[in-house]
Amino acid sequence: DAEITQSPRHKITETGRQVTLACHQTWNHNNMFWYRQDLGHGLRLIHYSYGVQDTNKGEVSDGYSVSRSNTEDLPLTLESAASSQTSVYFCASSDQGTGELFFGEGSRLTVL
Amino acid sequence: AQTVTQSQPEMSVQEAETVTLSCTYDTSESDYYLFWYKQPPSRQMILVIRQEAYKQQNATENRFSVNFQKAAKSFSLKISDSQLGDAAMYFCAYNSGYALNFGKGTSLLVTP
Numbered sequence: 708d709a710e711i712t713q714s715p716r717h718k719i720t721e722t723g724r725q726v727t728l729a730c731h732q733t734w735n736h737n738n739m740f741w742y743r744q745d746l747g748h749g750l751r752l753i754h755y756s757y758g759v760q761d762t763n764k765g766e767v768s769d770g771y772s773v774s775r776s777n778t779e780d781l782p783l784t785l786e787s788a789a790s791s792q793t794s795v796y797f798c799a800s801s802d803q804g805t806g807e808l809f810f811g812e813g814s815r816l817t818v819l
Numbered sequence: 820a821q822t823v824t825q826s827q828p829e830m831s832v833q834e835a836e837t838v839t840l841s842c843t844y845d846t847s848e849s850d851y852y853l854f855w856y857k858q859p860p861s862r863q864m865i866l867v868i869r870q871e872a873y874k875q876q877n878a879t880e881n882r883f884s885v886n887f888q889k890a891a892k893s894f895s896l897k898i899s900d901s902q903l904g905d906a907a908m909y910f911c912a913y914n915s916g917y918a919l920n921f922g923k924g925t926s927l928l929v930t931p
Contacts, residue, residue, distance in 0.1 A: 740918055749825075749910060749923040765918065797864065805852045805871070806914035810864035 709734040713798050713811035721819055726785040728814050730798030738801045739781040740808065741765075741773060743794040750797065756781055788818045823913050825922035832901045833930050839886075840896045840925045842911030849873075852914040853887070853894045858924075859907040867909070870894060903929050 711732040720726050732739065737758045742750040742765075752765030754773040762773050770792060772784045785792055795815050799808040823844045832838035844853070855867040870878045870887050877885050882902075886895045898905055906929040912919040 742921075747923060750921040752918050752920075755918050763917070795862065799864075805869060806919060807852070807854065807866060807869060808856075808864070808912075808919055813862045813864075 709809075711798060711800055711809055711811040713796075713814045715814060716812065717815050719817045719819065720788050722788060722790060724788050726788050726816065728783045728796055728798075728816070730781045730783065730811060731779050732798075732800045732809070732811075733779065734800050734802075734809060735778060736800035736802055736809070737778065738803070739775070740799045740801070741771070741781065741783045742797045742799065743767065743792075744797060744813070745794050753783065753796075754781075785816075788816075790818050792816065793818045823911055823920050823922040825909075825911055825925050827925045828923070829926045829928065831928045831930060832898070832905075834901055834903060836901055837897060837899045838901055838927065840898075840909050840911075840927070842894045842896070842922055844892050844894065844911070844913045844920075846892065846913065846915075848916070851916075853885075854912040854914070854919065855883070855885070855894075855896045856910045856912060856921075857905075857907045858910065859904075864910075868896065898927075901929050903931070905929050 714729045740755045741753040751767045756775040798811040851872045853870045857865045868880045882899045908924045910924045911922040
């Protein structure tokens, strides 16, 4: 079965460190997304990609970057982690039609 | 930017009863998709139901149905015969054309 996997599922890091969250999908979707979930804010879009070599900023992109070198993967990098980036991060993919998102299981990141 | 508003942070329903979760959205588009996602304690995001704006008929999936009022930009979710397994966070989402915009969520408690 097709799926979307994230790793690590849990991570604790220190302020100022670089962190990369991996996302791999086998749906063969062109569109991939990163959201963060915080209490009281719902899910907010960080970055998205419509295909290889395409990346775009979402509403909360400051401090984050992504790269898309193939269809399957969209890693999210925090260049210098801040305590405000403590959150649960979701990767998702979609087809071109309805925009329905298929989600990974989420990655909980704690920045101390 | 299009916004999605869920005005009920928390709702409670007794087992076997019916509950309605509210959602309103803002858009100038005429053709779009709307979604309800469920997030149980496992954190997994699960699609509950999808509505196409150009379809007059309200979508239904087993015990879940929507009341879609396009002119009022309202998209409520009705859960009939509530079960303990329905306890979760529910998110309303609108397809903005490049990504899904999510509301802040409604936490549903189901009591025996």
